[in-house]
Every structure is written in C-alpha cells, then in structure tokens.
Amino acid sequence: MYTLHYFPANANAAPHMMLEEIGEAYELVLVDRAKNAQKSAEYLKINPNGRIPTLVDGDLVLFEAAAIALYLADQHPESGLAPAVGTPERGTFYQWLTFLTNSLQEELMIWQYPDRLAGKDAAAVDIVKRGAESRADDFLDVIEAHLKTNGPFFLGDRLSAADFYLVMLCRWARPMARPPRSRAAIGLLLDKLVALPSVRRAYAREGITDEIC
Numbered sequence: 009m010y011t012l013h014y015f016p017a018n019a020n021a022a023p024h025m026m027l028e029e030i031g032e033a034y035e036l037v038l039v040d041r042a043k044n045a046q047k048s049a050e051y052l053k054i055n056p057n058g059r060i061p062t063l064v065d066g067d068l069v070l071f072e073a074a075a076i077a078l079y080l081a082d083q084h085p086e087s088g089l090a091p092a093v094g095t096p097e098r099g100t101f102y103q104w105l106t107f108l109t110n111s112l113q114e115e116l117m118i119w120q121y122p123d124r125l126a127g128k129d130a131a132a133v134d135i136v137k138r139g140a141e142s143r144a145d146d147f148l149d150v151i152e153a154h155l156k157t158n159g160p161f162f163l164g165d166r167l168s169a170a171d172f173y174l175v176m177l178c179r180w181a182r183p184m185a186r187p188p189r190s191r192a193a194i195g196l197l198l199d200k201l202v203a204l205p206s207v208r209r210a211y212a213r214e215g216i217t218d219e220i221c
C-alpha cells in the first residue's frame with residue numbers, strides 16, 4: 009500500500025489527487041510543518057531535503073512531487089494519467105509536467121519565500137519577490153496561450169497528471185496580483201478539475217474546507 013507523507017495543500021496535493029483518481033488504497037501520514045517535523049531526524053531519513061511530500065511504496069521511497077506523479081501514472085496505466093511511453097503525446101506530457109515543476113513551481117516558491125534567497129534585507133526581499141511574481145506571471149501566460157488553442161486540458165481532451173499539478177500550483181498562486189483564474193483557459197481547466205470527486209476528496213482528506221483554487 010502507498011503511504012503519502014503530507015501537509016495540507018503542500019506539494020503532496022498533486023500526487024494525492026492522482027491517488028484518489030487511481031482509486032488504489034493508500035494511507036496519509038501528516039508531516040507537521042507547524043512543528044518543523046519535515047526537518048526531524050526521522051523524516052530526513054526518507055527525505056534528505058526535509059521537504060514534503062514523500063511517497064513510500066514497499067521498499068521504494070520517493071521524493072519530488074513530479075517524480076511521484078510520474079511513478080503513479082506509470083504504475084497505473086489503466087488510469088490513463090499519462091500517454092504511453094514512446095509516443096509523441098508522452099513527449100508533450102513530459103514537457104508540460106517538467107515546465108510546471110521546474111519553472112512555475114520554483115518561481116512560486118521564490119515568490120512565497122523570497123527571504124530564502126534575499127536574506128533579511130527588506131529591499132532585496134522586495135526585489136526578489138517582485139521578480140519571481142513577474143516570471144511566474146509570464147509562465148502562466150504561456151500555459152494560458154497553450155490551453156486556449158489546445159485545451160481544455162494540457163493534452164487536449166485528455167486528462168493527465170499535468171492537469172492535477174496545475175491545480176496544486178494555482179491554489180498557491182491565488183494571492184498573486186494577477187491570479188491564475190484571471191486567465192480564461194486556465195480558469196476553465198480549474199473548473200473542470202475541481203468538479204472531479206477525486207480532487208475534492210483529496211483536499212477534503214487534507215482538511216481543506218475553503219475553495220480549492
């Protein structure tokens with residue numbers, strides 16, 4: 009059985025939605041960030057970065073949300089959350105999932121925690137925060153342009169792990185000056201995703217009671 013180490017609405021959310029969509033048994037283990045449990049000696053044994061999430065599947069221990077998402081999609085091909093390996097669609101899928109985790113997610117992290125780069129200097133923090141928001145805006149515009157022509161999902165009519173990943177990131181990005189939902193095609197994708205029982209169940213099980221994104 010899968011075990012997902014999580015904190016409400018953290019980077020576990022995309023793998024969690026996928027677990028619900030797949031319908032396989034899993035258990036959740038809370039990593040209490042309020043108590044800095046992600047840096048505890050015990051947790052560092054399974055995730056040396058001290059970050060959330062981690063997935064345990066028997067002897068396999070995986071960190072990085074996108075890697076977990078890819079692994080789950082591959083373990084359950086019948087769920088159709090990724091195109092078949094070796095197809096052009098798989099290439100497009102890799103592109104968008106990588107873009108989400110490597111570009112948009114990283115920029116959102118810097119926007120949320122600018123002091124990790126800028127230190128205690130308030131002016132530097134402000135510059136880093138504004139720069140990261142501007143870059144995240146540009147990345148969201150690229151996604152919007154893609155979805156407008158090729159949507160409603162990243163892979164057209166076909167739902168994939170990338171769509172769940174975008175929901176997770178868009179929840180974090182809600183406080184941006186231009187929230188993701190201010191873009192029509194992203195808003196449409198989000199509407200379709202938050203209507204899925206799997207998405208609602210995942211956030212509910214994490215204790216999220218407000219609007220998902």
Ligand SMILES: N[C@@H](CCC(=O)N[C@@H](CS)C(=O)NCC(=O)O)C(=O)O
Nearest residue numbers: 018019046058059060061072073074
């Ligand atoms: N690239 C990593 C990022 C994980 C990450 O930064 N998680 C955040 C929560 S969303 C975290 O654990 N933060 C706690 C910390 O950095 O101490 C992933 O996608 O798994």
